[in-house]
Amino acid sequence: MAVLGIEGDRSTAATKVAAALRNAFNPTTLVALLLAAVLVFLVANPLFQLVKDSFTNARDHSFTFANYVTAFGRPRYVQALINSVELGAAAALFSSIIAVPLAWGVSRTDMPARGFVHVMVLASFLIPPFVGAIGWILLGGPNAGWINKAWMMVTGAPSGPFNIFTFWGLALVTALYSFPLIYVFTKSALDLISTEMEEAAAILGAGPAQTTFRVTLPLALPAILGSVFPVFLEVLGLYGTPALIAIPAGFNVVTTQLAAFFENPVRVEVAAAFSMPMVGITIALLWVQRRLLARKSYVTVGGKGGHREPMALGAFRWVLFAYAMAIAGLSVFMPLFIILQTSFSKAWALPMSATNFTFHNFQQVLFDQMTVRQALFNTFQYAIIAATICTFLGFAVAYISQRKLLPYSHLLASITLAPFAVPGIVLAICFYAAYAPPPFALYGLGALVVIAFVTRFLPIAFTNSNSAIQGMHPELEEAVRIAGGNQARALWLVVLPILKKSLFGSWILIFIIGTRELSTAMFLSGPQTRVVSVLTLELSEQGSYEMLSAISVLLLVVTSVVTLIGAAVLGRDFMLRRN
Amino acid sequence: MDKLQLKGLTKKFADLVVVDDLNLTLRAGEFVSLLGPSGCGKTTTLRMIAGFVTPTAGTVEMDGRQMSSASASLPPEKRRMSMIFQSYALWPNMTVEQNVAFGLKMRKVAKDEARRRVGQILDVVQLGHLAARYPNELSGGQQQRVSLARALVVQPEILLLDEPLSNLDANLREEMRSEIRRLHNEFGITSIYVTHDQSEAMTTSDRIAVMNKGRIEQIDDPLTLYTRPKTRYVAEFIGRSNILDGKPNGSSVAFNGFEVASARLGCSGPINTREFSLRSQNLALHAACPAGDAVILPGSITERAFLGETWDYAFRAEACDLKLRVMSPPVSVFTIGQRVWLEIDPSHIIPIQDDQHA
Ligand SMILES: Nc1ncnc2c1ncn2[C@@H]1O[C@H](COP(=O)(O)OP(=O)(O)OP(=O)(O)O)[C@@H](O)[C@H]1O
Ligand SMILES: [Mg+2]
Numbered sequence: 001m002a003v004l005g006i007e008g009d010r011s012t013a014a015t016k017v018a019a020a021l022r023n024a025f026n027p028t029t030l031v032a033l034l035l036a037a038v039l040v041f042l043v044a045n046p047l048f049q050l051v052k053d054s055f056t057n058a059r060d061h062s063f064t065f066a067n068y069v070t071a072f073g074r075p076r077y078v079q080a081l082i083n084s085v086e087l088g089a090a091a092a093l094f095s096s097i098i099a100v101p102l103a104w105g106v107s108r109t110d111m112p113a114r115g116f117v118h119v120m121v122l123a124s125f126l127i128p129p130f131v132g133a134i135g136w137i138l139l140g141g142p143n144a145g146w147i148n149k150a151w152m153m154v155t156g157a158p159s160g161p162f163n164i165f166t167f168w169g170l171a172l173v174t175a176l177y178s179f180p181l182i183y184v185f186t187k188s189a190l191d192l193i194s195t196e197m198e199e200a201a202a203i204l205g206a207g208p209a210q211t212t213f214r215v216t217l218p219l220a221l222p223a224i225l226g227s228v229f230p231v232f233l234e235v236l237g238l239y240g241t242p243a244l245i246a247i248p249a250g251f252n253v254v255t256t257q258l259a260a261f262f263e264n265p266v267r268v269e270v271a272a273a274f275s276m277p278m279v280g281i282t283i284a285l286l287w288v289q290r291r292l293l294a295r296k297s298y299v300t301v302g303g304k305g306g307h308r309e310p311m312a313l314g315a316f317r318w319v320l321f322a323y324a325m326a327i328a329g330l331s332v333f334m335p336l337f338i339i340l341q342t343s344f345s346k347a348w349a350l351p352m353s354a355t356n357f358t359f360h361n362f363q364q365v366l367f368d369q370m371t372v373r374q375a376l377f378n379t380f381q382y383a384i385i386a387a388t389i390c391t392f393l394g395f396a397v398a399y400i401s402q403r404k405l406l407p408y409s410h411l412l413a414s415i416t417l418a419p420f421a422v423p424g425i426v427l428a429i430c431f432y433a434a435y436a437p438p439p440f441a442l443y444g445l446g447a448l449v450v451i452a453f454v455t456r457f458l459p460i461a462f463t464n465s466n467s468a469i470q471g472m473h474p475e476l477e478e479a480v481r482i483a484g485g486n487q488a489r490a491l492w493l494v495v496l497p498i499l500k501k502s503l504f505g506s507w508i509l510i511f512i513i514g515t516r517e518l519s520t521a522m523f524l525s526g527p528q529t530r531v532v533s534v535l536t537l538e539l540s541e542q543g544s545y546e547m548l549s550a551i552s553v554l555l556l557v558v559t560s561v562v563t564l565i566g567a568a569v570l571g572r573d574f575m576l577r578r579n
Numbered sequence: 580m581d582k583l584q585l586k587g588l589t590k591k592f593a594d595l596v597v598v599d600d601l602n603l604t605l606r607a608g609e610f611v612s613l614l615g616p617s618g619c620g621k622t623t624t625l626r627m628i629a630g631f632v633t634p635t636a637g638t639v640e641m642d643g644r645q646m647s648s649a650s651a652s653l654p655p656e657k658r659r660m661s662m663i664f665q666s667y668a669l670w671p672n673m674t675v676e677q678n679v680a681f682g683l684k685m686r687k688v689a690k691d692e693a694r695r696r697v698g699q700i701l702d703v704v705q706l707g708h709l710a711a712r713y714p715n716e717l718s719g720g721q722q723q724r725v726s727l728a729r730a731l732v733v734q735p736e737i738l739l740l741d742e743p744l745s746n747l748d749a750n751l752r753e754e755m756r757s758e759i760r761r762l763h764n765e766f767g768i769t770s771i772y773v774t775h776d777q778s779e780a781m782t783t784s785d786r787i788a789v790m791n792k793g794r795i796e797q798i799d800d801p802l803t804l805y806t807r808p809k810t811r812y813v814a815e816f817i818g819r820s821n822i823l824d825g826k827p828n829g830s831s832v833a834f835n836g837f838e839v840a841s842a843r844l845g846c847s848g849p850i851n852t853r854e855f856s857l858r859s860q861n862l863a864l865h866a867a868c869p870a871g872d873a874v875i876l877p878g879s880i881t882e883r884a885f886l887g888e889t890w891d892y893a894f895r896a897e898a899c900d901l902k903l904r905v906m907s908p909p910v911s912v913f914t915i916g917q918r919v920w921l922e923i924d925p926s927h928i929i930p931i932q933d934d935q936h937a
Contacts, residue, residue: 196668202655203629203662204733205685214681218672309631 032406035396039415042455046430047418053433054272067273071261080257081277087171087242087253088232094175095231098327099182100217100224105320107190108216110310112321120328122572125180126559127332128516130240130536131552135335136173137244138342138545140164144349146338165249174241176331178234182227189223190216195309208311222293229289233282237423239519243537254278255425255519262523268433275426282421336556343549361550372551374528375535380558382446382531383514386453391507393454394461399495402469403477405487413462420459424519427456432523444526456520457510464506468499505574508566512559582607582769583628583737587637590623590793597623599793600637605737608767610760611798612780615790616816621773624790625739628771629662630655641736656685661730662739665746667722669714675701675725676710682733700732703762720751727759731766738770744779756783777817781805789813807845810932814856821862821903823855823928836899837874843925852930859906861927864892864913865920874923876901880913894921 057064072078105111106118124132139146140162148160163169193216201211239255246253252260254274261271313320342348343361350356365372397416401409419427431452436443442451472495480490496503518533525534532551539548566574583605590598598620605611613621626632628639630652639647646653661682669678676697683693701707704724714722723743730738743759744752760783763770774780780787781801788798789812797809808814811822825832827850831840834855841850868875881902882893890907905921913919 194666194668196664196666197670199629199631199655200662200664200668200670200729201681201685202631203658203660203739204682204729205656205659206681207654207656210685215670219670221672 031396032400035393035400035412038393039397039412042451042458043415043418046427046434046455047422049434050272050275050426050430053269054276056269058267058269067269068276070267070270071274076252077257077274080252080254083167083246083251084236084254084278085281087167087174088235090168090171091174091178091235092228092232094171095179095182096224096228098175099179100186100220101320102179102324102327103183103186103190103220104212104216105324107187108193108311109313109317109320111313111317111324117321117324117328119572120324120332121180121183122563124177124328124331126512126556126563127177127335128240128533128552128555128559129174129177129238130244130516130518130533131339131555132177132331132335133173133241133244134536134540134545134548134552135339136164136169136176137540138338138348138549139334140169165245167246167249167251170242170245170249173245174235174238176327177241178231179327179331181231181234182224185223185227186220189220193219198311208313212311226289226293229285233285233423236278236281237425237519239425239522240533240537244540255423258425258429259522268429271429272433275423275429278423278426279421282423286421339549339552342546343553345546348545348549361546362554364547365550365554369547371530372535372547375530375532376551376554378446378449378525378529379515379531379533379555382450382453383511383517385450386457386514387507387510389450389454390457390461390510391465391503394458394463394506395465395499395503398462398465398469399491402466403474413466416462417459419455424456424517425522427452428520428523431455431520436524443524444529446529448524449521449529449531452520452524453514453517456517457514460510460513461506464502464509465499468502469495472498501570505566505570508562508570508574512562515555515559580607581605582609582642583771584640585624585628585637586640588624588627588634588639589636590620590627590632591635597793598627598634601793601795603788603795603798605769605771607769610763610770610772610783610785612772612774612784612787613790614774614777614780614787614816616775619790620793621775621790622741625662625741625771625773628737629660629739630658658737659733659735660737660739661733661735663726663730663741663743665742667714667726667743667746669722669725669729671714673713674710675706675712675714675717678714678725679729679732682729686733696732697728700728703731703765704728704758719747720755723747723755724758727762731762731768734766735768738768740770740772742774743772744774744776752779759783789816791816807929808856808931811854811856814929814931819859819904819906821857821859822931823857824853825855825928825930826853827851834901836876836896836901837923839874839925839928845926845929850930852932854931856929856931857903857923857927859891859904860889861924862894862903862905863922864894864905864907864911865922866913866917868920869922871922874925876921876923878919878921880915880917880919883913883915885909894919896921 054067055063055065057066102117102121106114111117137145140148142148142163142165143159145160145162145164147162151157151160151162164173197215197219198211201215202208206214237255239259242253242256243259247256254277258271258274261267261274341352344358345352345356346358346360347356365376367373394416397409397412400406401413406412422430431448432443434440435448435451442448476494476498477487477490480494481487485493516533517531518537521531521534525531532555536548536551539545539551581604583603585601585603588598588601588603589596601624603611613624615621623632627634627647630647633652634647634649636649638645641658645651646658670681673681679697679700680693683696688696697710698707701710704727706721706724706728709717709721714725717725726743740759744755747755756779759772763783772780772783784801786798786800787804789796789804791812797804797813799807804813805817808817808820814820814822823834825834827841828838830842831838832844832850832855844850844855864880868877876896877898878894878896878901880892881895884891888909890905890909890911890913892905892907892913894903894905895901896903903921907913
């Protein structure tokens with residue numbers, strides 16, 4: 001026994017050392033450190049550099065407030081900020097006016113062709129905002145725009161009434177491509193309200209209108225608000241549409257003003273200082289939204305009663321349908337038609353005719369113009385790489401934090417979500433500040449664009465994975481463990497196979513928004529690393545709308561094909577699902 | 580006085596007949612249960628009364644006035660009824676007080692009056708102190724009380740309840756069903772209560788309508804329903820019954836293994852059915868042959884299960900292959916295989932009609 005005891009002691013000591021060693025270098029710790037390092041590199045450092053740069057004198061790197069003085073010293077700079085807030089508010093309002101009736105119509109009424117209306121919303125979600133804006137420039141330009149030409153032809157008036165190059169024109173075009181988010185949130189909230197909620201009102205004496213305004217819509221209100229805020233923030237950080245419309249119209253918004261600070265000479269510090277209010281507003285609004293919605297998460301109370309019957313609208317169903325079709329016309333049919341037509345035209349302002357018809361634009365885009373080919377290639381390459389890295393990283397962080405595999409894993413999750421509070425264009429400034437200068441000197445390399453994309457889309461990948469993992473019972477993995485498999489095996493054999501569809505869905509979503517991402521790419525892509533969205537703006541400045549339309553058509557075709565593949569594998573609404 | 584009349588009420592969804600020529604009359608202040616298995620059309624019937632579903636044929640009349648027919652239907656909001664939903668359907672965006680006040684607001688009751696009545700009814704359901712809470716800050720039982728208050732405060736012509744207790748756990752369910760009965764006694768509102776739980780129906784109702792496949796098999800007060808089931812379906816659905824085959828044979832009926840004079844059976848008038856119901860509770864087992872003029876059958880125990888409040892025995896007669904289920908009190912213990920004597924009181928043998936839909 002004694003001998004055994006001594007041996008036991010020795011082995012205990014040896015095990016302790018081994019355990020200590022293993023603790024220091026065990027795979028989980030390594031993964032943790034690696035992940036933390038990656039997140040610091042992708043998120044924490046760029047954000048820190050932004051703040052730091054805004055207080056740094058560019059020449060001697062000393063501390064200064066001068067950047068803020070420059071950034072807010074001129075009335076027109078401040079005016080840009082005010083314009084942005086007004087634009088955000090107007091676009092959010094328009095979006096709600098568009099989205100809420102549509103969502104209600106599709107979700108709860110007997111409006112005709114509800115499936116089609118739903119698909120039209122999906123279609124306007126798939127049209128990149130800058131493509132829509134180009135369509136609207138062709139439609140609503142003051143003289144040559146097709147709407148105005150049609151007006152002049154019909155009425156014989158010397159000029160048309162419509163001018164897209166105005167604040168309200170900009171707000172409308174912006175709203176036409178940001179309303180789908182509100183639609184999705186509102187519709188899924190309405191879908192969850194059991195008909196019994198409405199019937200309870202009806203039996204107590206409320207007519208259809210009273211029921212809708214006193215019960216149904218108030219129940220969806222938290223969801224509506226929960227999406228109006230993000231739309232406002234999205235518009236605040238939107239660059240493409242304002243660059244195409246506001247600049248010719250002669251006014252600036254924050255994003256176009258930021259771009260101006262990036263023109264020669266590049267004044268990153270001033271841009272950094274100027275972007276601070278945007279970050280501030282974003283954080284403040286996210287906080288307000290949380291406070292507002294905290295007590296009002298209307299998880300429907302009670303069980304069964306799941307049956308739902310659409311509300312019979314009578315003749316009003318046709319009014320609602322006409323409204324939905326008008327929206328589809330404005331956001332999808334008209335712009336797409338004009339873009340398609342222009343892409344096959346020699347000169348866009350000339351009427352459609354055999355003499356004006358050509359394939360030249362597509363030939364130019366696909367074969368002749370090296371810059372365009374390069375940009376198309378870059379776009380898809382960056383989108384694929386960014387989507388892949390994002391999906392992987394987002395899953396890793398979500399899995400680790402859900403299963404609490406590491407200490408402080410909730411912190412990892414928070415860092416991963418942080419870019420959500422940073423508008424894309426500000427993120428670009430962050431990355432420029434952090435990685436353009438030495439020692440990293442990434443400017444001009446595709447890698448810079450890719451890592452910025454990864455950071456920008458990381459919150460999406462994370463939330464997607466997170467909710468997918470939440471929906472998976474831990475017992476599934478515990479069953480593997482109890483049967484003798486380790487965590488890695490459980491991950492490989494159970495978790496990934498179960499989640500592969502949701503991961504694929506979030507990959508596609510990121511790929512698609514990656515192909516159209518403009519504001520993040522703006523300041524980061526050099527001559528060799530240009531992406532299509534950036535190129536689009538340049539072509540628009542040159543007025544080459546024919547080639548621009550051809551590019552837009554290509555982009556839309558690829559997006560649609562990828563979406564159709566996704567829809568075939570994952571179901572129609574895989575992208576418009578609310579997380 | 581008749582409050583509500585359903586005449587030939589029928590509902591088809593496509594080809595599926597869900598409610599089939601249903602006739603039912605409720606007196607004012609009466610509490611009637613619709614009892615039946617899942618899918619037998621209870622909810623559909625209730626929703627036709629409420630006006631959410633239009634009948635395919637037949638009518639719903641209240642106070643002699645036609646509410647629903649295949650061609651015209653008064654919308655629910657004009658019927659002055661109330662309904663308790665299975666999910667309670669409390670509006671989560673309104674406080675308890677606002678929920679309860681909603682119907683009064685719709686009826687344009689003056690504010691002061693409305694506040695007074697809301698306060699009163701909340702006191703009745705013992706929720707006065709929770710008036711400012713939101714529904715999801717309440718327990719299931721409290722939510723149920725709110726939905727009761729909301730339905731009662733408007734003093735509806737008719738109260739419709741669709742399995743209001745099915746989302747509650749067992750203890751709370753018992754408490755709430757006496758609460759429902761208490762409120763009914765207090766307000767006397769004509770009520771229709773849908774359930775598939777017979778004890779719920781028994782304890783709350785003046786009369787129970789047993790439904791099967793869209794029809795009413797029998798409607799009677801709980802005691803009659805239990806002691807005098809009219810059909811095999813009702814006999815088997817309510818409590819435990821043995822179904823006996825019997826041959827009417829002049830002035831007596833011949834059963835498998837014994838024969839009884841018709842006059843001693845639990846019915847009056849001529850017997851023209853071949854099936855009889857005999858409740859397991861009405862049978863007694865004895866270790867020795869008892870005296871008396873009841874029917875005595877020797878036999879043995881083939882199975883047994885102790886259910887806590889009763890023993891559930893399977894008995895097989897010696898002389899024939901008659902098998903019966905017997906419920907005995909916990910103190911009468913027999914072992915499997917033991918020889919026993921079964922005592923049958925013939926007045927508990929009830930002739931039943933053949934299953935209408937067999
Ligand atoms: N809107 C509808 N369309 C088609 N069939 C329906 C519809 N509503 C009900 N049914 C069918 O009618 C039958 C009766 O339904 P009902 O809801 O009335 O049953 P129930 O007795 O209330 O059952 P449960 O106890 O499960 O609530 C079921 O078979 C159901 O599938
Ligand atoms: Mg039901």
